[in-house]
Amino acid sequence: MVEIKTDTELDAMREAGRIVGRALQAVREHAATGVSLLELDELAATVIAEAGAKPAFLGYLPGFAPTPFPGVICASVNDAIVHGIPTRHRLREGDLLSVDCGAHLDGWTGDAAISFGIGATSPEDLALIEATEQALAAGIAAAQPGNRIGDISHAIAQTAAQGGYGMPADFGGHGIGRAMHEDPHVANHGRPGRGLVLRPGLALAIEPMFIAGGDGRYRIAADGWTMCTRDGSRAAHAEHTIAVTDSGPRLLTLP
Known part of the structure; x- marks a missing residue:
């Protein structure tokens, strides 16, 4: 059921x-060569706890996963697209890191993601990250009252096609509110003018995931969670929680 x-x-x-945005900002500022993913997870946990909130990902168990998620953030490195488990792995110069974070506060949820390079970042990675962020911006811009879900999906897919990037077909954004995942599903591929009509008060998490190799195929790692590119190429992920309003989309996960 879609809730307004x-x-x-x-x-x-x-x-x-706002808490999610602050946690992501803190993680980005601390991430550097030699820093472990577990350190970043602990930092996000501290930011969320000090704000009086609770992590949305820790212990989350969707139908596709074999075990509850063990981290506060998803930390996906290089060819990991999403759902990377934070471990003692230490970041290296030139890595591409995607960080996804969610938090619950007073019964409501925020969810956002960022991607960035560690140290000297290759032009190819910078272009991939920029294109993913542009797709997110295009999807948000399409979230206007009277438009449809397909308009958001089409805007994202057009950006991917223009850059020659692939996207995993089975994954996309979602409704959000009291629960992290609510109706409707927001596919990253779609036809304009199709799907649910966007109404003021609809809250959505919009999240393009771009794969550099242009191939949308993926595999699930041995941990049962991390989704990696099949061809080994790098991936980037960008996400904001937004609300459809009479005056245009309202971003809810800025720090």
Whole structure:
């Protein structure tokens, strides 16, 4: 069931989203060569706890996963697209890191993701990250009252096609509110003018995932969670929680 939020409820979601934004900002500032993914996870946990919130990912168990997720953030390195488990692995110069984070505050949820390079970043990785962020911006811009879900999906897919990037077909964005994953599904491929009509009060997590090799195929790592590119090429992920409003899309996960 698709839920429409009131302005008061969206304000509450903004507070949860603000915490997510701060956690991602802290992780990005601390990430450097030699820093472990587990250190970044602990940092995000501290930011969330000090704000009086709870991590949304820790212990999460969707139907496709064999075990509850063990981290506060998803930390996906290089060919990992999403759902990377934070471990003692230490970042290396030139790595591409994608970090996804969610938090619950007073019964409401925020969810966002960023990708960035560690140290000297190759032009190819910078272009991949920039294209993924552009796709996110295009998807958000399409989240106007009266448009449809397919308009968001099409905007993202067009950006991927223009850059020659692939996307995993089975994954995309989602509704969000009291739960992290709510209806509707927001595919990263779609036809304009199709799907659910966007109404003010609809809250969505929009999240393009781009693969440099142009091939959308993926594999699941031995940990049962990490989704990696099949061809070994690098991937980037960008996400914001937004609300459809009469005055245009409202970003809820800025720090």
